[in-house]
Amino acid sequence: MASVKRDFNxxxxxxxxxxxxxxxxYREAASASFTLSNGTTDIPLELVDITDVEDGLKLSCRFxxxxxFGTEYFLSGMNGIEADVEIRAVVRTTDFDEIFFYQGEDLGAICKDGYTTFKLWAPTAIQVKVKLFPPGGKFFELVKLSRGEKGVWSAELARDLEFYRYTFMVLVNHEWREAVDPYSVAASANTTHSVVAKLENTRVQPVQLPPFTHPVDAIIYETHIRDFTIHPDSGVSHKGLYIGAAETDANGADGKAAGLSYVKELGVTHVEFLPFNDFAGINELERTEYNWGYxxxxxxxxxxxxxxxxxDPYKRxxxxKQMIEGFHSEGLRVIMDVVYNHVYIREQSPFEKIVPGYFFRFHSDGQPSDGTGVGNDIASERLMARKFIHDSVRYWVKEYNIDGIRMDLMGILDVETVNGIREICDSLKPSMIIIGEGWELNTPLPSSEKAAMRNQNLMPSIGQFNDQFRDSIKGSTFNLYERGYALGNGTYTDRAKEALAGSIGLFTDGKGVFNEPVQSVNYVEAHDNHTLWDKLEACLDNSGDLLKMKCHKLATSxxxxxxGVPFLHSGQEFFRTKGGIGNSYKEPDEVNQLDWERKIRHSENVRYIKGLIEIRKQLECFRYRSAEDIRINLKDLGLQHPLIGFHFNSGVDQEEIILIVNPTVYIHHITLPDGEWDVLADDLHAAIQPLRTITRDETAVLEPVSIMVLVKK
Structure with missing residues (x-):
C-alpha cells in the first residue's frame, strides 16, 4: 500500500x-473524531488528553x-486530513516483548542439503525482501520473504547459495531500509554485505584442554591482536594478524622467545584479546588505520x-580459529572481549534499521540514552536483545571454542542477561572465566537491575574489575598526579590492606566490595587510560628511573x-609506555605496539614477574577459593604503618607463609614469628626455590619499595 499524504504525525x-x-x-481538528484504518477495518479513536507543545498540539488517544502488525495503517480526521501511522514507543513496551518474543534458534541464513533459508525477526515491517548477489557478481535478485509467527519473516530457496552476498530490504514506517543481517556469521570486506556460509567448511580441529580448576587460579594477560606482533622486532612473520599471533617460532632481537612462546614462558594462564568481532574504524582492505575494536x-x-x-569471507x-587453537596447543586459554553494550552508530546499525527503536534504550522524552558515552545503549533487558546476546555468546563458545568472556561496560547490561551468559557458559564449558566492567553508568535502567558492582551479590559467579584495588595501589586513574600506596602514599595503607585481602570486608567490619574473592579482578593497568609507567612518569617526574621501576615492580607484585583474580596488561612486566597518551584507541602502531625491544632491555624485571607468577601458582595461600578461607587463614601481622604484613596458613599441612610490603624509601628490619624462614622473594629475586634462609636470630631486612615472601622451614 502506498503511503497517504501526511498532514500531521x-x-x-x-x-x-x-x-x-x-x-x-489544525487546532479545530483536535476536538473532532479521528479514525484508524488499514484499508479493511475502521476503528474510532477516543481522545484522552490534549497538551500544548511547541508549534502545535499533542493528542493522546486510545482505541x-x-x-x-505487518499492515499499514493511517488516520483520518475532519476535512479529509490524513496521516500514516508510524510505529514508535510501542516496541519498548512489555506487551510488545511478550507478543513477539521468538525462541527459535534459526535466525539468519542457513545453507544445507541444497537449500538456503533466510529468517529475520522484523515484527514491525510491512514487507521484507532479501537482496542476493552471486559470488563475484554485480547484479542482484530480490526474493520476497513471508511473514510468520512472532514477526519472523522467512524464505526457503531450493538452491545452494554458499558464498552469496546478501542484505535485507525492510519496509518499516513507510520507508525502505537496507541492512546487513544482524545474525551474520560471515561478511564481505568492510561489512558491505552479509555472506551465506557453510560453517562446516571452516572447521579447524579443536584442542581439548582439561577443565580449568578455579577462576582465582587464572592469571590474565590482556593484549590486542595487532599490538601483539606488529613491532619490527616481534620476530613474527605475519605481523598484526590472527595467524601471526599464533606463531610459536618467533624470537626477538636477543634470540629469545617473543610472541606466543614468550607469553607461555611468562606463565600466565589466559590471554584476553581486545575485541576481534567485526568493528568499524579500519578499512579492512587497506589496513592503514588503527583501532582498539570497540x-x-x-x-x-x-x-x-x-x-x-x-x-575471502572464510579466511578470517x-x-x-587457528589462532585460538594455536594458543590452546601451548596450554593457554583465550578470553574474548565482547562489546554488547552499544553499537558503532545506532542509526546505521542493522538493529535500528530493521526494528527501529527496539534494541536501544530511550529516555522518557524519546531521546536515546548515552550511558556508554558513544551515543547509544543496547537495551539488554528487552527479550529479543537479550536473546541476541545469549545466542551470540553461545555461538562463540560452540563455534570458536573460546575459554572466557570479558564484558566491556558491563554496567550497561542488566543482571538477568549477565547471569544468563554465565548459565550458557556453564552448560557448554563450565570452567570458563567471565569478567566485566561493572561501572555504574547513567542509563535508564533501575539501579537494582544493573550489572554493576553495587549488585555483585546478585552475580556471585561474575568477576568484576576492582577499581578500588586499582586506585588504592597506584592512585586515581582519573587524576594522573595522584599517588597510591605502591607509589609511596601511606594514606592508602588501610585500603591497600583490604584490597590485598580480596576486598571482602576483612579489614572493614565485614563491609566489602565483594562477597567472594572470585569476584575481584585485581589490576593496576589495562589497555585504556595511562599505563602505569606513564603515570609514574607524571607522579614521580623529579625522581630517577630506579625509583619508578621499584614502584612499578611493587604495584605489579x-x-x-x-x-582474587590477577590481571596484567601486556608489556606491563617490562614497563610498557604509550608516550604519555592515555586514550590511544586510534593512535598509530608506534604508540600502541608491544615493544619487544623493551622486553630485552628490562629482562630482569620480566624474570622477576615470571618468578612471582610461579610463586602464586605454587602457593595456594595467594589464591584462596573463598572468603571463609581468607578469614580463617590470613592474619594481619600488625606491622608499623605504612608497612603491611600478612601471615598465611596454606595447604593440608598448614604451611606458614608471610608476605611483607614496604612502600617507603627506607630500609626496615622486621622481627619474624618464631622459626626459620626461607626467602622466596625480595626486592631483586623471586622464585619458588628459596633464595636464602633467615635464622631465628636474624631479622628480615626489607629493602625500600619492595616485598618479601617467606615460607617457614
Missing amino acids: AYLDAMNEITILLPLS QGEFE NPLLFNVPEGSYSTDPS IVEL LVLLAQ
Missing part, C-alpha cells in the same frame, strides 16, 4: 494508544481492538583487518599476590 506508542501531533493550523558492527563475524585476505573465520 501519528505514532503507535502502546498497544492501544496513538499519539497525534497536530500543527497549530479498542487489536493493531495488526566500534562493533557485526557481533558474530570476525574482524577482517586481522585476516590475510579480508575479501578459519584464521581466527601486589596484583599477583592479592586474593
